[in-house]
Structures are given as structure tokens and as C-alpha cells.
Amino acid sequence: MRVTPEELSAAVTAVLAEAVEAGELSVELPETVVVERPKSREHGDWATTVALQLAKQAGMPPRELAELLAARLRERDGIAAVDVAGPGFVNITLDAAAAGELARTIVEAGEAFGQSEALAGRTVNLEYVSANPTGPLHIGHTRWAALGDAVARLLRAAGAELTTEYYINDAGNQMGVFADSVISRMHGEDVPEGGYPGEYVVELAEEVVAARPDVVEMAREQARPIVRELAYEAQLGRIKDTLERFGVHFDVFFSEQSLHSEGKVAAAVDTLRAQGHIEDRDGAVWLRTSDFGDDKDRVLFKADGDATYFAADAAYYLSKRERGFTEKIYLLGADHHGYVARLKAIAACAGDDPEHHIEVLIGQLMSVKGAKLSKRAGNIIELDDLIDWLGADALRYTLARYPADSPIDVDPDLLRSKTNDNPVFYVQYAHARACNAAANAAAAGVDRSGFDAALLTHQTEEELLSQLGRFPSIVASAAELREPHRVARHLESLAAAYHGWYAACRMAPSVGRDGVADPVTDLNRTRLWLNDATAQVLRNGLHLLGVSAPEKM
Structure with a gap:
């Protein structure tokens, strides 16, 4: 008998089944039996509280049930001793050969050791990072890039069918401001008020002109859509390159603009109206999210006919559902707490179970002592600079070893040290x-x-x-x-x-x-x-x- 915890759990489950079949016990068998390391090794190699959990259902004292299981477990190969402690803890000691067999098991399993079918059958969409394509990835995106990719790797290791997705915010006013900023730099001018001032915008302007020299002579309104598209593609390419350097890969880059151009926003409103949660009020189209825990109802289309950002959020959620994802996980930054209730309300309005079909994780901010603002971006700390300074491995490991909801102040001297303290x-x-x-x-x-x-x-x-x-x-x-x-x-x-x-x-x-x-x-x-x-x-x-x-x- 080999002794991974899963195999020992299966052995205890089998013993329960034998007792039921023999008429010694009448219980509904649990799907899995939890086995854990006892706090003190003097109490054995593994312990289970299954007798305490099933005693009421079995109609017998927990310790009596534990003794029944212990007697059967002692007969199994690989188990040296089984003791019952306290009110009904079952402590299991393996013989040395059974314990040591694990070494061969691991070597033979190779890369597959640690993988399981724990989440098999679950179809998951995991969205994270999703930074605007108007500038470089910066320190605010770093934590979710590291954590999101680690979560993705874990989900796949546990057997989930997973798609990772980056939502490109390529619709809305910021894209027009972005294009105007690049046009201004093309003409050697300062960016307009509220524009993007970094040196990277000058570089983007140079790339646009190299690709389309004629754009310089165009009227600004004529040049605007061309510049917008070329600069957007160039900046998105840089974002992808940075993610690649950080070891982060996405299966899908999903365009927000496509929701509008392909009529998915309007279709989403029709779907939600059919569900009975749309209300026309004051010339606008509202979704009654307050019916499902949101602090107020949300406007989908304003009185002037323009769609809101929330309308795109609703269409995006429905798009994920239409693409077959029963579970949607959103990894959002610390400034997105207000999104939790409204996203769950969208799921409920669409007829889904917000406790099962959508999960929103909020991460806290990170800071790095001594980090310098980017010379190219001017007012941010770029992820590329952090990678050059601290290294992708050090950054990713450090960000992965703390719970997402705890703030992190990274010590660069520690991360760069070659000591056991690191x-x-x-x-x-x-x-x-x-x-x-x-x-x-x-x-x-x-x-x-x-x-x-x-x-x-x-x-x-x-x-x-x-x-x-x-x-x-x-x-x-x-x-x-x-x-x-x-x-x-x-x-x-x-x-x-x-x-x-x-x-x-x-x-x-x-x-x-x-x-x-x-x-x-x-x-x-x-x-x-x-x-x-x-x-x-x-x-x-x-x-x-x-x-x-x-x-x-």
C-alpha cells in the first residue's frame, strides 16, 4: 500500500464501506475522508476525525465508531498501528516501507505528481490584469499578473477546464484621448489636458508615422481613427511583450469594442429584459440590480442613447456564459470593491446563481521600497522596470506567498539577496x-x-x-x-x-x-x-x- 494522503483517505473510505456492507454500521458514505497530519508526531503519521463526523448518523458514540474503524484499518497492508484518542480521533502510523514508498511514487509520476481531478468537470473563465491599452503595465498590475497566472496554473493542475482572459478596455473616451495624445506628439505639441504625457507616447507617435507617413498631413479628425488603431495595436503589443517577460500567458484577449460593434450590448439588454429585470425610466434603460443586493439600480443606456460602461460589463458577462463558461472568476484591484455587488447582481439578473457562477476576488496594493518612477511613462512604476531591477522569479514568488487580501511592502534588498532570509x-x-x-x-x-x-x-x-x-x-x-x-x-x-x-x-x-x-x-x-x-x-x-x-x- 502506498501512502499519499489521497490513497490513505481512500483506504479509510473503503473500511467504512466494508463496515456498512457487514452490517456493523449504517451511514451514508462521504465522498472523501479528510486525513491530516496530527499536531504532534507522537500521535502517528496521519489522523482522521471521520468517526466524530459520522457518529450521530450512525447512532453510536464517536469513540465506539472510531474503535470499529481502527480494528479494520489495522488489518490493512502498510499500516503499522492505529490508535483511538480522545472522544474519537483515529491516529494512524504507517510502517516504514509504506511511508518510504512515496519516494518512488513521486519520481515515477514526475511532473504529474501533485495534479489531481479535484476540479474535473468544471469549466472556468479566469479574467485578470485587463489594463487599459493606453499605457505600459505598471506596479498596480503586477500583483494580479503574478497571482492570476498562479491561480490559473493551480486550477489546471486540479483538473479544471480553464480559459484565461484579458479584457481589453478599447472602447470609451480614453481611447479618443489616447489618439489625441499621440497626434499631438506627432506634431511636436504638448498632449491635451487630461492626456497621456509619458515618453512612450512620443515613441508610439514615431511608430505610427513610420507605418503611415501620410497621416501627418491629414486633418486631425481624418487622422484620428487611423492613429487610434495603429497606436492601440502597438501599445497592446508592448503589453503582451511585458506579460511574456513575466511568464504570463493568456488564452484570449477579448475586445470591449467588439461588444458594441457586434451588437452584443444591445443583445444583452434584450436578454436581461426577457428575464424581467429591465426598466425604462426617465428616457434611460435601467437594470434593477438593487433586487439582488446592489446599492442602487444601474443605467445601461442613457437618455441620449449612449451605452454605459456597465452595459458593456453586462454584455461581457453574458458573452462568457454564451461561450460555455459555467464559472467566471474576476480578479480585480483594490479600487474595485464597488464592482463586487454589481457583477454578482448582473449574474442574478441573467438567471445565474451568483454564489456559484461568478466569483470576484479583490487584491490589495503592493509597494516597493525605493522604486523609481519610469523615465518613459513619467508618472508610474513600470512592470518592465521592476523585472529588470528585481527579476521575474523574485517578484512572482514574493507576490504569490501572501494572501491576495493582504497589502505587501516589498523589500528589494531582501529579494536581491542570496541568503536563506530570502x-x-x-x-x-x-x-x-x-x-x-x-x-x-x-x-x-x-x-x-x-x-x-x-x-x-x-x-x-x-x-x-x-x-x-x-x-x-x-x-x-x-x-x-x-x-x-x-x-x-x-x-x-x-x-x-x-x-x-x-x-x-x-x-x-x-x-x-x-x-x-x-x-x-x-x-x-x-x-x-x-x-x-x-x-x-x-x-x-x-x-x-x-x-x-x-x-x-
């Missing part, structure tokens, strides 16, 4: 150390031709195996809760366990004073399996955070 260095160094240790073992003649799990009995090996075994459940819970920081914090615990094991246990044979090495044994070989399993889990975890796993540092 969390990303600490985890990456553990991976590099494991790779180097494997190379040294190979040079000493150690390979993976032998494996005896029962030999992994050192205290540090038990702790290391414990941390490795928790990885799949950590990934599954991080995906379900949209909390990448759970993975980051676990990797740090795993790195600590590995460093402790590395200091205490040798993989390569000892060399005597005469310079002759001891023979290679199965203990050496089995420890190489454990070493390589640790490297694999560190690599898998870092990948989920969008961070590299260097083999040398």
Missing part, C-alpha cells in the same frame, strides 16, 4: 542543492537501480516524506480556495525538511582515510530516490507559481 532563494537553492547532490551521487557510482523503502527510517527522512506527502492536498486546496500562497509556504517547509535531511543523511558512500570509498548499498540508492523525489516536488511547486527551478546557483 524565501525564493531558499526554495530555489534547495532544488539546486538536490540537483547537485544527485550529480555527486552519480559520480560516486550511486544510481536508482535499487530501492528499499523500509530503509528510510531516519527522523529527518520521516519528516521529509511527511512534507512530500502533503503536496497533492496542498495543491488541491490552493486551487479550490484560489490561494497560491499555500503552495509557496509549503515549499518553504519542504525546503527546510530537505536541508535538515541533507545535513544528517549521506547519499554517497563514505570515504575512509585511505581514500577508499565504502561499497554502494541499497540505502545509498534509496536515498537517491528520496533526493530526486524532493527535487521533483520543488520543481513542480515552483512551476505552479510561475517560478524557475535552477539546477545551479
Whole structure:
């Protein structure tokens, strides 16, 4: 019997089913049984409270039910001992061979270890970043770029069918102001009041003129749509390049303008009217979002016939639904708290369940000590500059290791340091150390031709195996809760366990004073399996955070 938490959970579930079939117990079997590490290792390797949860349904005291399960669990291969503690806790101790078998399981699974079907069958659209295409990505977008991509990787690892999406705000007044700013720079003039003043606008003007030299001679009204489109495409290209540098990839870039040009905004109003939530009032078209928790009703079309931003929001939500996404996740910045109620109200007005079909996550701001305003943009801190200064790995790991709703003040000196105080260095160094240790073992003649799990009995090996075994459940819970920081914090615990094991246990044979090495044994070989399993889990975890796993540092 192997002993990932999932396999042990399945074993407990099987024991419950056997007891029911034997007439010893009458309960409805749970879909899964939770097994967790006890607070004290003296209480065993794993523990479950399933007896406490099912006792009332079974009509027996929790401890009596726990004893019934314990008796059956003791008969299963790979379990050394089962004890009942307190009111009905079931504490399980595995035999050394069963515990150590995990090392081989991980190595054989490779990149797939940690992946699951926990969210299989769920079709999800994840939208994040979605910055205006009128300027560079900046520090305000950095956190959601890192977190959004990590959440996407977790959802896919948990089996969800996922599409990542960037909503391009390419409609509205800001696009006209953007075009006017570029035209002004083309003619060597200051940008109009409220325009975009950065040096990047001068660069965009130069690109537009290079592509269409004739635009300089055109009347401004004639030039405006041409400049708008060319500058927009150029700036969007720069945004994509920055995201690529940051390791962030989107499946879809969705144009807000397309909602208007393809008649989807008008169609959305018709759909919502059919649902019975549209009201014509004072010459305008309103959506009664206050029926579903919003603080007031929202205007879709103003009295002059112009659509509002909210109308596009409603059309965009319905577009996601029409494209087959049963779950829509929005990752929004700290200044978007007011959007939560209105977006959920749109879902309710459309006939969806706002508790199931839409999820809105709000992230807090980040700051970086000593960060300088961009010379090109003038009034912002560009993401490109942060990448050049701190590195994509350091930024992404740091932003992933804190809950989204907690503000972050990044210490650049720490992020750039090569010390154990720097969390990303600490985890990456553990991976590099494991790779180097494997190379040294190979040079000493150690390979993976032998494996005896029962030999992994050192205290540090038990702790290391414990941390490795928790990885799949950590990934599954991080995906379900949209909390990448759970993975980051676990990797740090795993790195600590590995460093402790590395200091205490040798993989390569000892060399005597005469310079002759001891023979290679199965203990050496089995420890190489454990070493390589640790490297694999560190690599898998870092990948989920969008961070590299260097083999040398």
C-alpha cells in the first residue's frame, strides 16, 4: 500500500464501506475522508476525525465508531498501528516501507505528481490584469499578473477546464484621448489636458508615422481613427511583450469594442429584459440590480442613447456564459470593491446563481521600497522596470506567498539577496542543492537501480516524506480556495525538511582515510530516490507559481 494522503483517505473510505456492507454500521458514505497530519508526531503519521463526523448518523458514540474503524484499518497492508484518542480521533502510523514508498511514487509520476481531478468537470473563465491599452503595465498590475497566472496554473493542475482572459478596455473616451495624445506628439505639441504625457507616447507617435507617413498631413479628425488603431495595436503589443517577460500567458484577449460593434450590448439588454429585470425610466434603460443586493439600480443606456460602461460589463458577462463558461472568476484591484455587488447582481439578473457562477476576488496594493518612477511613462512604476531591477522569479514568488487580501511592502534588498532570509532563494537553492547532490551521487557510482523503502527510517527522512506527502492536498486546496500562497509556504517547509535531511543523511558512500570509498548499498540508492523525489516536488511547486527551478546557483 502506498501512502499519499489521497490513497490513505481512500483506504479509510473503503473500511467504512466494508463496515456498512457487514452490517456493523449504517451511514451514508462521504465522498472523501479528510486525513491530516496530527499536531504532534507522537500521535502517528496521519489522523482522521471521520468517526466524530459520522457518529450521530450512525447512532453510536464517536469513540465506539472510531474503535470499529481502527480494528479494520489495522488489518490493512502498510499500516503499522492505529490508535483511538480522545472522544474519537483515529491516529494512524504507517510502517516504514509504506511511508518510504512515496519516494518512488513521486519520481515515477514526475511532473504529474501533485495534479489531481479535484476540479474535473468544471469549466472556468479566469479574467485578470485587463489594463487599459493606453499605457505600459505598471506596479498596480503586477500583483494580479503574478497571482492570476498562479491561480490559473493551480486550477489546471486540479483538473479544471480553464480559459484565461484579458479584457481589453478599447472602447470609451480614453481611447479618443489616447489618439489625441499621440497626434499631438506627432506634431511636436504638448498632449491635451487630461492626456497621456509619458515618453512612450512620443515613441508610439514615431511608430505610427513610420507605418503611415501620410497621416501627418491629414486633418486631425481624418487622422484620428487611423492613429487610434495603429497606436492601440502597438501599445497592446508592448503589453503582451511585458506579460511574456513575466511568464504570463493568456488564452484570449477579448475586445470591449467588439461588444458594441457586434451588437452584443444591445443583445444583452434584450436578454436581461426577457428575464424581467429591465426598466425604462426617465428616457434611460435601467437594470434593477438593487433586487439582488446592489446599492442602487444601474443605467445601461442613457437618455441620449449612449451605452454605459456597465452595459458593456453586462454584455461581457453574458458573452462568457454564451461561450460555455459555467464559472467566471474576476480578479480585480483594490479600487474595485464597488464592482463586487454589481457583477454578482448582473449574474442574478441573467438567471445565474451568483454564489456559484461568478466569483470576484479583490487584491490589495503592493509597494516597493525605493522604486523609481519610469523615465518613459513619467508618472508610474513600470512592470518592465521592476523585472529588470528585481527579476521575474523574485517578484512572482514574493507576490504569490501572501494572501491576495493582504497589502505587501516589498523589500528589494531582501529579494536581491542570496541568503536563506530570502524565501525564493531558499526554495530555489534547495532544488539546486538536490540537483547537485544527485550529480555527486552519480559520480560516486550511486544510481536508482535499487530501492528499499523500509530503509528510510531516519527522523529527518520521516519528516521529509511527511512534507512530500502533503503536496497533492496542498495543491488541491490552493486551487479550490484560489490561494497560491499555500503552495509557496509549503515549499518553504519542504525546503527546510530537505536541508535538515541533507545535513544528517549521506547519499554517497563514505570515504575512509585511505581514500577508499565504502561499497554502494541499497540505502545509498534509496536515498537517491528520496533526493530526486524532493527535487521533483520543488520543481513542480515552483512551476505552479510561475517560478524557475535552477539546477545551479
